[in-house]
Amino acid sequence: MWYGCSLQLDIVALKGRDFREYWGRLCDRFRDNERQDELLLESVFLMWRIWKCRYDMIFKRVPANPIEVINIARQQVVEFHACHDMNKVVTGGVASGGNTSFAGQQVRWKRPIFEVLKINCDGSWCGKTCKDGYGWACLELGCTEVEVELDSQLIIRMVNEEYVIDATLECFLHDIRFLASQLGTVTFAFVERHGNTAAHVVASYVTSRGGAFRWDAIDPEFLFNILAEDVNITIRI
Template identity: 30%
Template sequence: MVSDLIDPSSNSWRTEMISDEFNQDDVLPILSIPLSQVGIDDRLVWYHTTDEVYSVKTGDNADEICQDFAFGLWRLWKNRNEVVFNGIHGHPLEILETWRKSTTKYRAFVAPEPANNCHRVTKPITDYGKTSGMWQKPRYETIKIYTDAAWCKNTMHMGVGWLGRDFAGLLQATGGSGVGYCHSAAAAEAIAIRAALMACIDHRFDDVIIESNARSIILMLKKEVVIDFSIECILGDIDILEQKLMSVSFAFVSREGNRAAHSVAKYVFKDRRSLTWDCIGPAFLFNFLA
């Protein structure tokens, strides 16, 4: 049973058991499959249409199907050329992942800019749009949370970091984890946001702005682009965690404006531990925050 491979106390894969029981080529792909941290219910997923009915006349997803088809043909042609001219045989999972990344990047690029004051029905969420590289203070009593991830394609190892600052720019808490695996950089960025929300609950930050330089993930969370089904488990967790806070908003921040969270992600990635710091923070953050 798959459930036997999962540690119920931590909602994580039993790494040693999987390493012992499966072929080594299959270990990392299994460990990289995302697991729910809050226990979302299993459900059938149909993301092509809102009414769960699809026909050749369906127009909502026609463009996306054409995009998938076009990028798929291009990826197959590129792989064919690698085999014929260079003798390189790509792994099927890597080919599929590259195909998925190409379509995701394209859709994020052509997606319209978020509209102002785009609210969810379930709770007040303000669209702060794209932020600059300079510090922009939030409202009084609002905590701004920055998130980022570090991920290695070869080992699928990841590190996720987050930090929270108040309206005066003072650090309230920071932390991250470098003990997990995931199948893509997008998954790592989504996991970083999930970790940040869990930390907000632990620290009783009820009014927060979550900022990330992963534009595609932010658009998915705002329901402005089609959700990537490969990380739907993580996004489902985020949706549930949101409901436990008074107010949550998501915004895209430039990479330049997200250096502090990136430094935390890199630190835990190399250290391979889960760490949390209080308002004093670690020494390597001082210059970034200053």
């Protein structure tokens, strides 16, 4: 499990007589890494998840899927960072409780600079039906540069090579970088959920309905209203 996650650790080599010795060896393992705090944080969440799985196995007889354990721990790391970023100061505005304000107006989606195409994307999964979907919203056209936003901080860090790539996603990230290299200037940025609402609801809509959908000039009612609210337009349908 430790080697299968983004840490890719041989835990046997770090094994100590007790937790204190084990933790010391783990700290020594990342001591010279510039991402030491991030790696140790992920280690803590993974250890907690392993402990929970052992409890479920011993007392509830519920086996654990290693891949699910790793994914849950990774998601908890992302949620931890999101909670700590909720109240940070944002350039040009102030963030409060996940909402950004500028000139007295609430801002969710930020307009790109001139001649930049912004693409917001998101994915969705339904555990009951085992169906997934994805969606994106392109909000500017006729541009020479591309800015891609999504609300998964972990994926953004992997694409930007700021985080160790998960082996299960390596082929997809390679394809993303290859396609981006064909488009010229492409940047990938993290945005909080309230700034990615349009892509989120499109992905959820596709997951629930199935099939493929494309809207151009005439959007469905639920999407039109969200896009209007993103740019502070009072018109609703």
